[in-house]
Amino acid sequence: MESKARSLYGQAGTSADMTCSLEEDALVDGPLISADTLHSAIRRQFQTVPTHCHAALLSLLHIVFVVLSMCVSVLCVLKCGQVEVCARVLFNVSGDSVIVFGKVCLWVLVLVFTHCVQHHHSQARRRGYLRFYRDMRGLDYVPLTVHSTGNVLLLVVLAARLSTQVQSYMVLCILGLELLVGVPCLLYYTVKVRRFNRERAAPDVSQEEYSHSYSVTSLPTETGFREGSSLEEVVEKQADLIEYLKQHNTLLSKRLLNLTAQH
CATH class of the missing domain: 1.20.5 (Single alpha-helices involved in coiled-coils or other helix-helix interfaces)
Incomplete structure (x- = not known):
């Protein structure tokens, strides 16, 4: 009886092994996904950051605003031109008020630009461009900080109730300082974003994997803690x-x- 049980158990085990092997062969022989198809489906298409166009347009608007403010201040506020023509062009609004209204509109545009930049940079961060996000993190708030500081100085000058001539010169100096600081920052930002879009690099993780796969003397990744790191x-x-x-x-x-x- 024992010998028959052992033989039946052995036949059952053999048949089970054969069934498993047949199932594995059926899985192996089934339709497999080719490596090229999987790679093409997984690979993400590079998405550019369009904020460099916005920065260039904002720089142009800033320059135009400062030039027009100088013309209004000289011709209409300091009354170096025809007063009647200025009143007709400005719809009987004082030149100082026109400059202040234009300054507020420019500040609103800078605020919208800053939020747009933050949105696109966050999208780039989610796509894996962590290094780009950190490099641009301090630069995206510079234009808003410059214009907000200019607004504070402009309010101080207007509240001081200086003479018309001194007040006009002070306002023009503030606008000139904003132009000298804000426009170079926007141009620098434009250059960096254009360079990032032109390189069309892979996400940071993919770059590290590629460098570690093909470089023998590759440096360690930045995700670990080492001496000198914060x-x-x-x-x-x-x-x-x-x-x-x-x-x-x-x-x-x-x-x-x-x-x-x-x-």
């Missing part, structure tokens, strides 16, 4: 990297399921 900066980089990897893995899972369903 602990707060390292933790922030790790948080950004983890957030990007989670989003990237979710996208890969969805696309892999779609490709599997198609095949």
Whole structure:
């Protein structure tokens, strides 16, 4: 009896192994997703950051505003031109008020530009361009800071109730300082964003994987802590990297399921 049980058990085990092997062969012989198809589906298309156009346009508007303010101040406020023509062109509004209204409109445009920049930089951060996000993080608030400081100085000059001539010269000096500081910052920002769009680089994680795969003497990644590193900066980089990897893995899972369903 025992010998028969052992023989039956052995036949059952052999048949189970054969069934498992047949199932594995069926899975292997089934339709597989080619590497090229999977790679083309996973690969993300590079998306440019369009804020360099906005920065260039804002720089042009800033220059035009300062030039027009100088003309209004000289011709209409200091009355170096025809007073009747100025009153007709400005609809009987004083030159100082026109300059202040224009300054407020320019500040609103700078505020909208700053929020637009923050939105596009956050999108680039979610796409894995963490280094670009950190490099531009301090630069995107400079125009708004410059114009806000100019507004404060302009309010101080207007509240001081100086003579018309002194007040006009002070207002022009403030606008000139804003122009000398704000426009170079916008141009520098434009150059950096255009360079980023022209390089069309892969996300930071992909660049590190490529460098570690093909470089023998590659440097360690920036996600680890080493001497001379700021602990707060390292933790922030790790948080950004983890957030990007989670989003990237979710996208890969969805696309892999779609490709599997198609095949």
